[in-house]
Amino acid sequence: MRTITSKIETTYNRGRQSIESWLWAYIQSEWQNRLSNPFHIPYKKNLIDLYEHVMLDTHLTAVWDQRKNRIFSERFQVVNEDGSVDKEATKLIQQPWFYEFIQLMFEAQLYGYSLIELVPKYGSGEVGDINIVERRNTIPERKLVLERPYDHDGIHFDEGRYKERYFLSNEGHGLLLKAAPVVLYKRYGLAAWVQGAEGFGQPIIHVKTDRDGKDRKDLIDDIADVRNDRVFGTDHTDEVEVHKLSQTDVWKIYAGLVARCNSERSTLVIRATLTVDSGGSLAGAETHEKVVETSAASDRRWIENKVKYEVFPFLAKFSDKYKSLEDKTLKLAHQVTPTYAEATEAIKSLANHYEIEDDEIERHLGIKVGAPKIRATNQYGGTPALSGGKSSKDSTAP
Numbered sequence: 001m002r003t004i005t006s007k008i009e010t011t012y013n014r015g016r017q018s019i020e021s022w023l024w025a026y027i028q029s030e031w032q033n034r035l036s037n038p039f040h041i042p043y044k045k046n047l048i049d050l051y052e053h054v055m056l057d058t059h060l061t062a063v064w065d066q067r068k069n070r071i072f073s074e075r076f077q078v079v080n081e082d083g084s085v086d087k088e089a090t091k092l093i094q095q096p097w098f099y100e101f102i103q104l105m106f107e108a109q110l111y112g113y114s115l116i117e118l119v120p121k122y123g124s125g126e127v128g129d130i131n132i133v134e135r136r137n138t139i140p141e142r143k144l145v146l147e148r149p150y151d152h153d154g155i156h157f158d159e160g161r162y163k164e165r166y167f168l169s170n171e172g173h174g175l176l177l178k179a180a181p182v183v184l185y186k187r188y189g190l191a192a193w194v195q196g197a198e199g200f201g202q203p204i205i206h207v208k209t210d211r212d213g214k215d216r217k218d219l220i221d222d223i224a225d226v227r228n229d230r231v232f233g234t235d236h237t238d239e240v241e242v243h244k245l246s247q248t249d250v251w252k253i254y255a256g257l258v259a260r261c262n263s264e265r266s267t268l269v270i271r272a273t274l275t276v277d278s279g280g281s282l283a284g285a286e287t288h289e290k291v292v293e294t295s296a297a298s299d300r301r302w303i304e305n306k307v308k309y310e311v312f313p314f315l316a317k318f319s320d321k322y323k324s325l326e327d328k329t330l331k332l333a334h335q336v337t338p339t340y341a342e343a344t345e346a347i348k349s350l351a352n353h354y355e356i357e358d359d360e361i362e363r364h365l366g367i368k369v370g371a372p373k374i375r376a377t378n379q380y381g382g383t384p385a386l387s388g389g390k391s392s393k394d395s396t397a398p
Contacts, residue, residue, distance in 0.1 A: 007155070025046035028043055029042050029173065044138065048111070051176040051180070055176070078325065093330075111135060113140040113172075115140070116133070117133055118166070143159075167314050169306070206241040207240050208239040208241075209234075209237070300332045304332060
């Protein structure tokens with residue numbers, strides 16, 4: 001069967017974005033309220049063009065990666081109803097395609113939706129590959145994929161042979177709808193800052209001269225090139241004055257705008273600011289870290305519920321290979337990474353009562369453990385003397 005991704009075409013708008021274009025894209029994407037008219041399709045192309053433009057912002061990318069990494073750095077396990085780990089079922093999902101699947105599903109919170117295409121591995125019944133169907137061509141409200149972004153009809157992925165190979169994660173308009181105007185305001189501020197630096201960052205040169213005509217123009221041109229040439233000549237009647245700006249803190253206006261925009265996005269994406277933004281106290285940072293961890297716990301619960309009630313039943317229909325997952329639950333094993341000192345102390349304490357595998361020591365401390373060292377004993381049962389010292393049982397030797 002030919003996949004949907006191989007049938008569609010799209011175009012990209014990499015031009016300038018504005019608050020006006022954001023508002024128009026938002027309005028256009030809400031035309032689903034006019035379903036009675038088949039020509040009023042809630043097109044997503046302009047909205048996704050805007051979203052991808054917004055995601056070029058480094059701060060926004062960083063806070064989203066921080067939120068995402070808290071989830072996808074954890075181990076995925078499949079558990080039974082009694083909470084025990086199903087090792088065989090866990091092996092089925094410990095594949096690169098499944099982690100990519102969950103990440104694309106989670107990105108629906110950012111972009112609003114993800115239509116994921118599963119490609120079977122020939123002759124095995126397993127998932128061989130997955131693709132994200134171009135969001136510009138996807139109309140989630142109508143379960144529709146347009147072959148071109150502004151077609152009036154397309155492929156209904158919830159019908160016939162498609163419905164067992166295409167999974168939709170739909171979260172409305174996503175976080176980027178709220179983040180977009182803040183990013184645009186930040187870019188306006190940075191552009192004005194750069195423009196101001198170009199125009200007023202250098203001292204202003206004022207010349208008084210009696211020259212006119214071509215001589216006057218040549219003098220002005222020489223002075224204009226002085227930043228590169230570093231040297232220019234004048235007559236004894238010419239007067240040259242260099243004026244510095246009297247206001248030196250204008251940059252604070254722009255810096256304040258950028259900082260406020262960054263703070264707004266941190267609050268939106270990870271519910272806190274001090275885990276990524278500068279400033280604040282240690283106590284405040286610890287409080288914000290707790291807020292971020294609470295948000296991460298909510299994300300874990302969202303993924304676990306989504307997988308249990310939607311993804312696993314979907315995979316069971318995709319292939320009998322995944323039938324065993326149908327009544328199972330995905331568990332994200334939250335791990336708290338100890339410091340080196342904490343891990344060392346824990347291993348020392350446990351070693352007094354339990355045998356610890358060598359690979360566990362290597363995993364936590366990065367130290368490869370070899371064979372146990374055999375210590376020699378003398379004829380009295382003590383250790384031999386070192387460097388002229390006394391052995392451990394010298395005091396009892398005859």
